[in-house]
Amino acid sequence: GADWIAPTAEANHPFGADSDGFSHGRITVPAGADIVLDLNGHTINRRLTTYTQLGSVLCVDGGKLTIEDGAGGGTITGGFTGEYRNWHPDELDYDYGGGIIMKSGELTFNGGSVTGNRADCAGGICVAGGKFIMNGGSVTNNIADRASGGIEFDRGSGHEINGGEISYNQVAGVTASGTSVNGEGGDGIYIYGECPEVTMNGGSIHHNKIVNSDCGGGVFVSPGVLFRMNGGEICYNESSECDAAIGLMWNGTTSLANTGAAELNGGLITGNISKSTSLTGAITCTLNNSIKI
Numbered sequence: 430g431a432d433w434i435a436p437t438a439e440a441n442h443p444f445g446a447d448s449d450g451f452s453h454g455r456i457t458v459p460a461g462a463d464i465v466l467d468l469n470g471h472t473i474n475r476r477l478t479t480y481t482q483l484g485s486v487l488c489v490d491g492g493k494l495t496i497e498d499g500a501g502g503g504t505i506t507g508g509f510t511g512e513y514r515n516w517h518p519d520e521l522d523y524d525y526g527g528g529i530i531m532k533s534g535e536l537t538f539n540g541g542s543v544t545g546n547r548a549d550c551a552g553g554i555c556v557a558g559g560k561f562i563m564n565g566g567s568v569t570n571n572i573a574d575r576a577s578g579g580i581e582f583d584r585g586s587g588h589e590i591n592g593g594e595i596s597y598n599q600v601a602g603v604t605a606s607g608t609s610v611n612g613e614g615g616d617g618i619y620i621y622g623e624c625p626e627v628t629m630n631g632g633s634i635h636h637n638k639i640v641n642s643d644c645g646g647g648v649f650v651s652p653g654v655l656f657r658m659n660g661g662e663i664c665y666n667e668s669s670e671c672d673a674a675i676g677l678m679w680n681g682t683t684s685l686a687n688t689g690a691a692e693l694n695g696g697l698i699t700g701n702i703s704k705s706t707s708l709t710g711a712i713t714c715t716l717n718n719s720i721k722i
Contacts, residue, residue: 432472434507452490453483458534460491468496468503468541477509480605482524484510486546489531489559498540498566505529505541511549524548525581526555527571533558533585538593542567547605549574551581552598556624560587563632567594574604575611576649577619578637582627590618590629590661600639615649617666620689622651629696633662646701650689657692665700 451457454475458464475486486508487494496505511524527546529536536559543553544567552571554561561582568579578598582588600616603609616637620627634647646666650656 432474434472434474434476452488454481455483455485455488455530457488457490458492458494460534462492464492465495465497468498468500468505470498470500470502472504472506474504475507475509477507479509480511481509482511484508484548485526485528485530485555487529489529489534489536491532491534493535493537495537496539496541496566498542501540503541504545505543506545508546508548510547525551525557525583527552527573528568529554531556531559531561531585535560536562538563538566540566542569544568544570547572547574550576551619552578553595554580556580556582556585556588558584560585562588563590563593565593567596569594569596569598571598573598573600573616574602576600577615579617579634581615581619581621582624583621584623586625588624588627590627590632592632594633594635596633596635596637598637602640616668617647617663619649620651620654620656622653624654626655626657628657628659629661630659631661633664635662635664635666638667647698648691650691652689655690655692657694658696659694660696662697662699663701664697665702667702 456473473486475484477484486505505528508527508529510527510530525548527548528543530551531554536554536556538554538561546552548555548571550573552573553568555577561580563580571578573581578600579595595617598616616639617634618627637646639646646668647663648656
């Protein structure tokens with residue numbers, strides 16, 4: 430096989446052998462499809478260089494996608510979607526998920542690298558519905574203007590991180606043209622209030638950096654959401670304000686609906702750096718014996 434590279438950087442140019450399976454220039458997995466994509470050391474590159482609505486590389490829209498990389502070194506890159514002033518809160522795929530947007534269905538990520546993508550939010554992957562399982566591979570060196578340089582969980586259920594790495598992603602707090610925006614944090618992963626729970630059993634969230642934004646360099650947890658950590662590592666992340674490892678958002682009351690929650694049962698949290706003191710308040714955090722901090 431060969432690399433799959435868009436012949437031009439035009440927003441809606443379908444790349445590949447023909448136009449089947451494309452929607453607005455994205456490779457799309459529709460309802461009823463069950464696809465195993467083995468990158469096998471090759472690159473899928475959309476080659477976008479400016480903000481483009483619907484500018485993700487891949488879109489899971491009701492089907493099932495499993496991403497493998499048998500030979501190693503395969504990449505999904507070149508997505509560049511959304512811009513702050515064009516934010517569409519009810520249509521996340523316009524502005525979210527530079528590399529991959531999952532609207533519904535199931536995405537299993539076993540290998541390859543989602544890298545070199547940019548979005549308003551979720552520079553690497555946006556989970557807007559369905560079920561996401563990460564067993565391997567990497568989400569690395571992606572940029573978000575406002576929130577979640579790596580993976581953003583907005584909706585859906587049963588999401589798991591069992592392996593792989595989420596690393597060297599960045600929340601810039603500015604657009605590509607240099608306009609300052611209201612950053613929201615969550616550089617490694619951001620878990621939004623309509624996604625009830627995310628479980629981390631393994632893998633590594635490391636060296637993610639919030640440059641000019643809010644809290645949660647590794648993980649940011651919105652009110653009403655539970656982040657459960659049974660294993661893995663959250664290490665060497667950096668926040669420009671507070672909570673470099675795990676940021677738990679709260680809205681001033683102690684009910685779970687108004688706070689983010691973390692249940693820490695195992696794994697390692699170390700070497701994370703905040704430039705200001707950690708915020709405290711009505712935060713729910715459960716520490717069990719096997720966690721190492």
